[in-house]
Amino acid sequence: MSNPITDAAHLIHGPIACAGNSWDNRGALSTGSQLYRRGFTTDLGENDVVYGGEEKLYQAILEISAKHRPQAIFVYSTCVSALIGDDLAGVCARAQKKVSLPVIPVDAPGFLGDKNIGNRIAGETLWQRVIGSKNAGAPKIPRSINLIGEYNIAGDLGGILPDLTKLGIKLQTAITGDARYADLTQAHRAALNVLVCSKSLTNLACSLQQQWQTPYIEASFYGIEDTSQALRNIARGLGDRGLSGRTEEYIRRQEKETRQAIAPYRERLQGKRAVLFTGGVKTWSMVSALTELGITILAGGTQNSTPADFERMKARLDPAARIIEDTSAVGFLTLIREKKPDLLVAGGKIKYLAHKMRLPFLDINHGRKRPYAGYPGMITLAEAIARTVFSPVWDLSRRPYPPARGGEGGNENVV
Structure with missing residues (x-):
């Protein structure tokens, strides 16, 4: 971490x-x-x-x-x-x-223990040995925040920082995406902590609230609606009425521009069906993002998520959607054969299984190469999904194998 x-x-x-x-x-x-x-x-x-x-x-x-x-x-x-x-x-x-x-x-x-145990230990180390190690008695910085559990995967911060800057909100540091050590030493001076990944660093947010009296909120920057709600909650959390008013005006403009940009992708993706299996904040926020593109989620599952994340996912899923309980390879193969989705959105561990099934796959976890956060990230996500789903390679891979040279017939694709 x-x-x-x-x-x-x-x-x-x-x-x-x-x-x-x-x-x-x-x-x-x-x-x-x-x-x-x-x-x-x-x-x-x-x-x-x-x-x-x-x-x-x-x-x-x-x-x-x-x-x-x-x-x-x-x-x-x-x-x-x-x-x-x-x-x-x-x-x-x-x-x-x-x-x-x-x-x-x-x-x-x-x-x-697992990865999240390591994350928590790292968070405790930052709290005990780094944060507040300089200028411990300095006052809070007005309209400043820390993003906790934001790792700048594929440059995600590039989709968030412009919005904060235009609204006059200072990012003291992201813990720990694109972080500088000197900024971390003064993370205690932020006026608000914004918890992005609750599974890994809730303990750090609670410790900072207790020791430095810094309140925290939870937020997601994936999808139009969740990004707007995150900006709205940050403005409220900072307690600035003028900022809240400016934020509402800004949200209206950004939502309109973003929906216009994704409209061509939504038109093509409308009615497509997906299986979603991810973790952390994406467990529930990606439900909204895919729905905004007109994609129906047939089944959803979680890994490395809190019970609260899981409940949020269930609340956003269609009641007819299946909750993935068997996460083994056999379980996924059975699910894919039964549901016949057009897309699998998950982490890299599932990628090769999807490819063996000739199923379009989008990596949504830390192995990805494209940023999906914020309003620009939503446009990137829409483009990436459309490119993945409509790639000609899937039709080609599902065709019967060509006959062997000198043979009388070919092998059928049995998947």
Whole structure:
């Protein structure tokens, strides 16, 4: 979760495979430093397991500081370094005195749990060691917000920031999309926290509310209606009547322009049917986005979502839509054969199964390459869905195989 802090170095204290499995697996983009995309590791080997890897870690921190001059160094424990008992916090404290920059341990070995456990630990680390570490007594910045749980996947912030800027709302920092370390240290000065991904960082929003008296709201920037509601709620949360009035006028203009832009896509997609399987805020917000394009959702399911996200999804789905309970490959194959959807919207784990079924597939999770947030993101989403559904490759892939050369017939496509 901390990885998109772009001007910091992120050091994995463990075997090389731990760095390889964690490096660049979330498509978070940066408008500035690209240091966060470098993969740093102590590359623990068998001898380190026997004799300990603390000295190796200490030397790695010194080397990174000298060669790359980061604003901070985050050091992540792994299953191996935790099991052999390396004192991560002690080494970081010793190294920090030498390099004169923040060296921050993140004690989140993989055996503690799934990805969201790691997200929560990272959020607690930011709260305890980073946020408020500078200008702790400084006043709140008027009309300023933090976006919590926004990772700038494929550049999503580019669809949100222009709206905030035009309305006079300052983004103090996104936690942690396209984030700078110095901005994070003063995240406590924001007047409002906007929680985008409740599954991963509700604990951070609650901690900031308790310690810094910063209220928080939940919001989604996927789809026209949800983006408008997010801007409306931000204006209300900041308690500025003039801002609320300007926001309503702005929303009316943006909705009109966006609906005009997606009209040709909606006309083509009207009546198409989809299966939706995603997680977090997209669990429910993508229901609205697809519906706005005239697409009927035949079935919906969630992964890595809170019970509240799940209930919101159910409330937005048509009562006739099926709730996906069997998420195995066999379960999805059965669902696709029964429902015969025109499109599967899900994460990358389902992509190859969809391709084997000759079914149009749109990646909606962190592996995607296009931004879908905000009003511009809705236009991009409409274009991407239309391009996917109407690609000629699907008709070609469903045809019978051509006869083998010299043979009497071909193999039928049995899928």
